[in-house]
Amino acid sequence: MYQSAKQIAEFESFQVFINCYLKEIDKGNWVDTEDWIKHKSIPVTLTGKSVIELELTNLTLTFALEVNYHSLTGRHLIGQVLKYCPATYQWIIQDYLPFMITLIQDLDLAEQKNKCTDLSHFDELTIRLIDSFQTMTTYIEARRRDAERLYSEDATFIETEQSLLFGHWMHPTPKSRQGMASWQHPSFAPELNASFPLHYFQVDRNLVEEASSLPMSASEMIQNSLERKGPALQLGNNDCIIPVHPLQAQWLLQQDYIKEAMSHNLVKYLGAMGEQYLATSSIRTVYSEVEEWMYKFSIPVKVTNSLRVNQTHELIAGTIIYNLMKKLNYSKDYFRFIEDPAYIKCKFPGREESGLELIIRSNKFLKGNDMNICSIAALVQTPLPGYRSKLHCIIDRLAKSESRSTKEVSIDWFQKYWRCSIEPLIRLYDEHGLALEAHQQNSLLDLSTGYPETYYYRDNQGYYLSKTHCETLFELEPSLKGLPELFYEDALIQERFTYYLIQNQLFSIINRFGQDSLISEESLAQWVREQLIQMELQLVSLGKQLVQKVLYSVTLPYKANLLTRLHDVDELLAENEQAVYTKVPNPFTCLKKEKDYEKPTTIVV
Structure with missing residues (x-):
């Protein structure tokens, strides 16, 4: 019907x-x-x-x-x-x-x-x-005609980024966009294939603060990128340019401190110029298949729980974490970080943030390297009526090409996903005291073969460093001492990590397999429990504590987005960026007793 x-x-x-x-x-x-x-x-x-x-x-x-x-x-x-x-x-x-x-x-x-x-x-x-x-409703009406592309087994990075018609699977208002007028959605909403030129401000360098962990400065990156296709700019030695999102440009031009700076020729609005960029799933991070850098902006829009503003400590965190990760050398062929190695911002008297804060992100998905890179959010999203989820389409194609059952392929797919995603994230926390806010939208998979080959983590807002590891981390990267906002008590880290990694990411994959009737949730959960029991014997520190809580706690922590919205909490502005959390029943305690897992088992097909 x-x-x-x-x-x-x-x-x-x-x-x-x-x-x-x-x-x-x-x-x-x-x-x-x-x-x-x-x-x-x-x-x-x-x-x-x-x-x-x-x-x-x-x-x-x-x-x-x-x-x-x-x-x-x-x-x-x-x-x-x-x-x-x-x-x-x-x-x-x-x-x-x-x-x-x-x-x-x-x-x-x-x-x-x-x-x-x-x-x-x-x-x-x-x-x-x-x-x-x-x-x-607007997004569905506009995109249902190209539904085949939404769930195609072969899609580019930006196609999957712009395919999320239903949004956050654990949020009561997943597509609320307060601050974006209805007429602006076609221009700026990723779900409507939005692309646009960036707007630029010329700023006196006395107002500018920038940092880069790379040989090239942030301002040089920006200028080189713009001049590659745009006009050659005649800038004075004391000037630099800063790109902003078009929505943010409109907002900035109405602010008194910007008007004041413009009246003194400290800030000049240059308008829209240069390359067309496309909105990614976060709305405020933009991408071009021919540009070496993505840009992450502040925008005057509330998305899910928060007004999306780049805060100063987040800008600094990107460069410091980039340096830390190089020294940890944790990235592997199957597990990688998408770095935020540079930033630029403007300083105005009495303001911690001005709205002219920009994070520069490494673009690992340039044209030619952008096929079949997919966020887990896009992979597991509910399909439109009459269609199958992207995960379902991938499993079906693999089963046909390999002449195997979808259940057999599902088992292999899930096990490869676990080994490039969940297991490395737990081991990173165990070995170095570093947990990541690895939810669906922050988690990308390389599905070039159909199977998960590489996991990519993005988002410089989502690093949690354990206070118990601070001295070791300070020795590796002394600049961490200037960023206490990154360090948390382990009880809080494990609460958030359990939600983002287990409930938001892992359970979404398990649920999609179950709802698509590819393999039961119970079978996958039993296999996961067995892996966690084995990891419990191998891990020695914080990861061991985390695994024990996931295995044996009667309840698991859960980010209560409905209560967060009922109480109108902006978690980015709250202390410790703390949303409302609650407890929900632990699925692993609903499975067989631990004695049933004393010997290694395989998923029954």
Whole structure:
């Protein structure tokens, strides 16, 4: 049956929202469908094996959710929603969007009862929910005609970066773009294949601070890049140029301190020039297949939980971490970092950040080296109706070319993924006290052969250095002493690392295999548990502690994006960049007892 873009967006918005709710707020009462429908008057046939009853006590309402796919890792597929009407003793079908707003209203009432009215932002969450839904509708309408390319087994880096129609799989407002007007989306949204020239400011060098871990300075990189295709600039010895995102340029020109600097000829707006750049999945990092550097900008837009601003310590971290990684020499053929080796910023009196902060990122995916580089977010995203996920398409093609079953290929694929991604990340933490914010969007795979060959990590905001390793790290890279923001207590590191690496990244792969009926989540989770038990015997330090918590804790830490949004927390501005965290059941404790894993086993096919 044909579904409109609006219907698809409403359904997918509901899936992410309700799964957040079930994890963070109330898991509900799970009952067998056949038992539940006995003696009930319901207007539809329920095909799911389970039903979840939700009691909204603050509104005295009862709902029932049809479970079409029960996920071990916690991302269920929910079908129809029914609402109980006490006046008629009947259940009626409830539309998704009104139901989500009802859930928000109930949460707000709960906050009021707990006298937390200052912490509840019913209006903000509702607005962002609707904004996300409407934006998703726009993207689906524009891209459904080229759906084959969205999930193609062969795609370029930028094609996969611009394919995320549904967004963050664990966020209640995944496509909210506050600060970006509807008419600006075609020009700047990656989902709409946006490309654009950058805007440039000429700035007096007395206002400029820059650093580079490479022989060439940041300002030289920028000028050389612009002049390669653009005009030859007649700059004075005391001037340099800084590119900004077009959205940021519009914002900057309205700021009083920029106007003041322009009136004194300290800053000059040069307008749009040079190469066309394309928006990547983060919106604010831009890419060109012919340019050696990507640029990561501040933009006046709230994406997921935060206003996207480059902070000074993040700029500095990029150069220092680049130096540290060279000395650690941890990059391998199958595990690599995408470095941020240079930055440039402007300093204005009384302002820590001016909006003219730029991170320069290494572009490892120039034309000719950009095929089949895919973020895990793009790999596992839910496909449009009638299509298969990118992962599903890849497994099917491999199975046909190798004359093997999809289950056999799935096992091999998953094991190669583990060995180039999850295992090296845990060992890095164990050996050097360095954990990475390795969520889906920060994690890229080279799938040139169809199988994961190399894992790439990106994002200079996502480094967590253990305080217990600080002296050793200071010896390797003394400049780390000037950046205490990078060092954390191990309890906090392990909380975040467990969420980003295990829940956000690993579980998304396991869930996609399960939802696509390629291999069960339980089989993959059993294999992972066995690998963790083996690693527990091999690791000697912080990684061992992490693995033990993942294996044996009854619950695992979970980043509560719904509660973060309800309380309107901007995690980039909060202390320790701390979002709201909660605990959710640990899938590994739902598996067989440890004694069943004393001998090495293989996944049953």
